[in-house]
Amino acid sequence: MDLRLPSKVLEHIFSFVDSNEDRNSVSLVCKSWFETERLTRKRVFVRNCYAVTPAAVARRFPGMRSLTLKGKPHFADYNLVPDGWGGYAWPWIEAMAEKSPSLEELRLKRMVVTDECLEKIAASFKDFKVLVLTSCEGFSTDGLAAIAVACRNLTELELRECIVEDLGGDWLSYFPETLTSLVSLDFSCLDSEVKLSDLERLVSRSPNLKSLKLNRAVSLHALGSLLCLAPQLVELGTGSFSDKLDQEAVSKLAQVFTELKELKSLSGLWDVLPEYIPLLYSVCPGLTSLNLSYATVQMPDLVELLSRCSNLQKLWVMDLIEDKGLEVVASSCKELRELRVFPSGADVDETNVALTEQGLVYVSEACPNLESVLYFCAQFTNAALVTIAKNRPNLKCFRLCVIEPFASDHETHQPLDEGFKAIVESCKDLQRLSVSGLLTDKAFEHIGRHGKKLKMLSIAFAGDSDLMLHHLLSGCESLNKLEIRDCPFGDTALLENAAKLETMRSLWMSSCGVSFGACKLLSEKMPKLNVEVIDEHSPETRPDSSPVEKIYIYRTVAGPRMDMPEFVWTKHKNPEIGVSHLAIE
Amino acid sequence: MSYRLESVDKEGLGTSPGLKERNYFGLSDCSSVDSSTIPSADKKSSSLNFKATELRLGLPDSQSPQRETDFGLLSPRTPDEKLLFPLLPCKDHSASGNKRGYLAKSGSNNAPAAKAQVVGWPPIRSFRKNTMASSTSKNTNEVDGKPGLGALFVKVSMDGAPYLRKVDLGTYTCYQHLSSALEKMFSCFTLGQCGLHGAHGKERMSEVKLKDLLHGSEFVLTYEDKDGDWMLVGDVPWEIFTETCRKLKIMKGSDSIGLAPSAVEKSKNKD
Numbered sequence: 097m098d099l100r101l102p103s104k105v106l107e108h109i110f111s112f113v114d115s116n117e118d119r120n121s122v123s124l125v126c127k128s129w130f131e132t133e134r135l136t137r138k139r140v141f142v143r144n145c146y147a148v149t150p151a152a153v154a155r156r157f158p159g160m161r162s163l164t165l166k167g168k169p170h171f172a173d174y175n176l177v178p179d180g181w182g183g184y185a186w187p188w189i190e191a192m193a194e195k196s197p198s199l200e201e202l203r204l205k206r207m208v209v210t211d212e213c214l215e216k217i218a219a220s221f222k223d224f225k226v227l228v229l230t231s232c233e234g235f236s237t238d239g240l241a242a243i244a245v246a247c248r249n250l251t252e253l254e255l256r257e258c259i260v261e262d263l264g265g266d267w268l269s270y271f272p273e274t275l276t277s278l279v280s281l282d283f284s285c286l287d288s289e290v291k292l293s294d295l296e297r298l299v300s301r302s303p304n305l306k307s308l309k310l311n312r313a314v315s316l317h318a319l320g321s322l323l324c325l326a327p328q329l330v331e332l333g334t335g336s337f338s339d340k341l342d343q344e345a346v347s348k349l350a351q352v353f354t355e356l357k358e359l360k361s362l363s364g365l366w367d368v369l370p371e372y373i374p375l376l377y378s379v380c381p382g383l384t385s386l387n388l389s390y391a392t393v394q395m396p397d398l399v400e401l402l403s404r405c406s407n408l409q410k411l412w413v414m415d416l417i418e419d420k421g422l423e424v425v426a427s428s429c430k431e432l433r434e435l436r437v438f439p440s441g442a443d444v445d446e447t448n449v450a451l452t453e454q455g456l457v458y459v460s461e462a463c464p465n466l467e468s469v470l471y472f473c474a475q476f477t478n479a480a481l482v483t484i485a486k487n488r489p490n491l492k493c494f495r496l497c498v499i500e501p502f503a504s505d506h507e508t509h510q511p512l513d514e515g516f517k518a519i520v521e522s523c524k525d526l527q528r529l530s531v532s533g534l535l536t537d538k539a540f541e542h543i544g545r546h547g548k549k550l551k552m553l554s555i556a557f558a559g560d561s562d563l564m565l566h567h568l569l570s571g572c573e574s575l576n577k578l579e580i581r582d583c584p585f586g587d588t589a590l591l592e593n594a595a596k597l598e599t600m601r602s603l604w605m606s607s608c609g610v611s612f613g614a615c616k617l618l619s620e621k622m623p624k625l626n627v628e629v630i631d632e633h634s635p636e637t638r639p640d641s642s643p644v645e646k647i648y649i650y651r652t653v654a655g656p657r658m659d660m661p662e663f664v665w666t667k668h669k670n671p672e673i674g675v676s677h678l679a680i681e
Numbered sequence: 682m683s684y685r686l687e688s689v690d691k692e693g694l695g696t697s698p699g700l701k702e703r704n705y706f707g708l709s710d711c712s713s714v715d716s717s718t719i720p721s722a723d724k725k726s727s728s729l730n731f732k733a734t735e736l737r738l739g740l741p742d743s744q745s746p747q748r749e750t751d752f753g754l755l756s757p758r759t760p761d762e763k764l765l766f767p768l769l770p771c772k773d774h775s776a777s778g779n780k781r782g783y784l785a786k787s788g789s790n791n792a793p794a795a796k797a798q799v800v801g802w803p804p805i806r807s808f809r810k811n812t813m814a815s816s817t818s819k820n821t822n823e824v825d826g827k828p829g830l831g832a833l834f835v836k837v838s839m840d841g842a843p844y845l846r847k848v849d850l851g852t853y854t855c856y857q858h859l860s861s862a863l864e865k866m867f868s869c870f871t872l873g874q875c876g877l878h879g880a881h882g883k884e885r886m887s888e889v890k891l892k893d894l895l896h897g898s899e900f901v902l903t904y905e906d907k908d909g910d911w912m913l914v915g916d917v918p919w920e921i922f923t924e925t926c927r928k929l930k931i932m933k934g935s936d937s938i939g940l941a942p943s944a945v946e947k948s949k950n951k952d
Contacts, residue, residue: 174801231806257808285808366812390812439803440813472803499803556802581801 106132116141135159142166144601145183145207146626149654150191161200162226163192167207169604169648170554171579173231176606176646178630180661185209185232186216187659193220201226201252208232214239218246225277226252236261237286244270251304254282265290265313271298278302282309284333284364289313292321299325309333312366316341320349327355334364337372337391346375354378363387370397380404384431387412389438395421395450403428409465412436415451415472422455426462434468435459439499447473447499453480460487468493475506476533481515485522494519495530501557501582504534511535517542520550527574530554540564544571551576555583562589569593579604586643587614598624598651606630606646613640615647619667626652629665636665814851837863839900839931850923856915860902863931904929 101109110133113119123133139162142148154160167183185207192199199221209232217224224247237260243253244267268283268290278298283290290313299305305326310319314335323329341349359379368391383405388398389412398413398421405411408429415437417425425432437455441447453476460466460483467490476498485491504511512533520526520543527549531539535558543550544567551574558564566589568578578600586609597603597618612635619627629635630646656668837848853859902914905928914922914929 171801173806174804175807176801231808257806259808389809438809439805472805497803501799501802554804556804 100128103128103132107136110136138162139201140164144650144652145188146654146657147601147650147652150188151195152654154191154195158196160192160196161198162203163188163196163199163201164203164205165207166205169579169602170206170577171581171604171606172206176581178661178663181630181664182657182659182661183207184659185213189213189216189220193217197221198223200224203228203230204232205230206232208234209239210234211236211239211242215242218242221247223249225249228252228254228256229258230254230256231258233259237263237265237267237288240283241267241270244268244275245272248272248275249277250275251277252280253278254280254309255285256282258285260286262287264288268298269294273297273301276301277304279304280307280331281305282307282333284309284311286311287313292318296321296325302326303328305329307331307361310335310364312336312364315339316349316372317345320345320352323352323356327352328358329356330358331361331385332356332359332363333387334362334366336366337364337368338366346372350375350378357382359383361385361387365391368393370394373397373401376401377404381406383408385410389414389436392416392440399424405429407431410434412438414438414440415448416440417455418448418450419452419455419458420450422451423458426458430463431465432459432463433465435463435466436470437472438470439472449474453477456480457483457487460484465490467491470495470497470530472497472499474499475503476512476515477505477507478510478512478515478518479505479507481512482518485515485518489522489524491519491523492525493528494523494526495528495554496532497530498533501532502534503532511539513539513542517546520546525549528552531558532556534558536560537563537567540567541571544568547572549574553578555580557582559583559585562586565589566592569596575599576601578602580608581605582607585609587611590614591617594618594622597622597649600651602648602650604646604648608647609643610647611641612636612638612644615644616640616667618649624651624653625649626656627666628660630663631665632663634665810849814849835904835926835929837929837931840933848929850926855919856922859914863902863929900931900933902929903932 106129110119110122113122116137116139119133119137123130134156136159137157138159140153140157140160141164142153143166145165145167153163165185165188167185168177168181171177172181172183183206185204189202193216197220200223202217202224203226207229209229214235217227227243227247227250232255235258240253240255240260243250265286265288271278271294275298279302281298288311290311292314295314295318299308299322306329308322308326308329309331310322310333312335314322316335316337316339319334319337323332353375356379359382362376362379362383362385365388370393373393377400380401381404384407386402386405386408388401391398391414394416395418398417402408402411402417402421402425406428409431411425411429411432411434413421413436417437422437425435435456437451439447451473453473456469456471456473457480466488469491470493473496476496481496498512505515512531513536516529516531516535516539520529524546526547529543529547529550529552531543531554537560540559540563543553547553550572553568553572553575555578562585564583565580565585568575569589570593575596581604583605590605590610591614612629615627615629615635619625626649628648629644630648631644635642635644656666660666835848835850848859848862850859853862903911904914904922904926905911906925907927911930914926916922917925
């Protein structure tokens, strides 16, 4: 008796399986499930563009409508990955243009996207709808013009913190009069001024527009006229909030804000002058997301604003908020889920000392739904960490950056081992953790023992020896991404736990003590890993025991990549590095 | 399941089951007088000597003033390889340099002493850093005419180096500051005496450069200005330089000979 379900039935069942994690599990059950799943998958996520080839992805998922790709490792955000390392979007776009011309959505993060790429997208995908580029670089506003002019059914164009060669604001004027489908437009990272009249016309003919994020060059005055045309906005990113307006203009603007009945998310607010903060009061009660991380106003004004945001779930702010301000957030924003506090100064000695660990303690005490924290601070204590851990066992993401490297508990002068121990012990569902301050190997022993759900871990200037790495690799069962810089371990732990690396997406180590020899050995023994050594001088000119600058290891089924620059060494780069060179005396 | 690989390290860690602490940085047992203490090692790690590997960044005004700010210790070099040009503290500060960047709390942030610029620390995205820089320059009504948009990032290339670096000219306050930073960045490439040793308090470096050239130094710092001309660094006052410089290049001394006379000419005319 044939017990297999007909594929039509399977297809129907799988149409209810949304998450890719579930779909991946489904595809492992048996061959027929694999087949049916792959033919019905519409949204494909490739979290490391070098883990698999574009051709393989296109072949496996012929029904793909949406592709999300990530390129460079996370530490590229902090300039640790040299220019030219890789992460090129072109091979993917070229392959999809040929094999998946029905592609509608492309979301790229930390990739190099050229104008050529954008032109190819515009020319190849007839029903292209969504382009979201996050932390990408390599293109100019000319490429945007190509997208604007050709994508007749465009719904989303979002540039999030990209580095764009800005050749002017004309690109916006290329959206044809026939384009009325826009739902989301984000050009906040561009510098040049766009033509206001073209922007106004675009907004007027986009009845579905829900999200509009302007760049800094859009004046406060212009904002007023735009908001009149789009009172239905759910997400707004303002431009510069600092023109001098006369009384009449101010009251008109205030009125316009009161019309924004659907507004849930507010960002931008560059250069916001304190006298304009009251303009925002009317939208505060409805806000669930508020990004003040570019607003250079001081605590009293922030408090006025935040005390009115009773429904706020996500708050990004600078340390200008100070402990006092966070105390107000704690009492006013009971729905808070995510808090990010960024430093207003760039360096240790420019830190705002009125923001201490106490601010975060207040929020952890009073906001029961708080699950995601990013906190930059000059100092911290174990006691505060213990309190936070006790208050908020539901934390999923905890990223603490004590700005001075090796800073100990400022009250007891102990390392912060005990504090982070409390965090990992108490927060059983913790998935992402960034540690900082003075930490010994013990801290990592605790993390290894308790951080069972930990997927991503970021470490800098910590630990004493190979034990730290050993604890993490042998203890953290769910570990997926590990990034470490400036820690004093060597080869031993890495080599002893080599098999672990195949269960992880990637491992980044820079300014640690891992030797070239260990890298060679690892890459020889672990063929499913790409072991990339990134070093200014050829490690081949140095002894094998000499440490290398940066190492990026990731699992892959694509084999060696073809686009490595000269400062990246892998065993495949130089075929002479064969087994014979690994002879151990 | 553990998968042990034979280590290539000759000191035989590969076969021993225990993990030993490795002192990669050639640090001798340093006594630390600062107030941080490390808890005593437990039984498992009794062979670990925390003090020997206690690393301190030794930033000025931090708790361990007795430690040198020497990035040679933190960089992954073998202990006998030294940086040719350890980080030089720059004591020459002008007010505009300090204002660069962020909300200077009045009074408290006027003279940062030697700044150890650690790449990528604190971990803030460049986009945010750049945005904040221009935000402040707008707020503080600086008269120096710095462009309002973004930090002053320029690419720095060097003959023979495999990749470019980018520097933010806004983080430096004078030529010497810039040249020290570049020395540190590119020191691995210099083969002989580097012609970048600064003008010791003088802003104009052109004459010193010439002397160095004559003495056969290898490299010279040049820049491309907004007109596309390549000039020797040091000709113009610092503020004008930061506005007009588009790219930096560390050239071999011999390649820059053509530049020298006209640059010196220009500076002579300015005198």
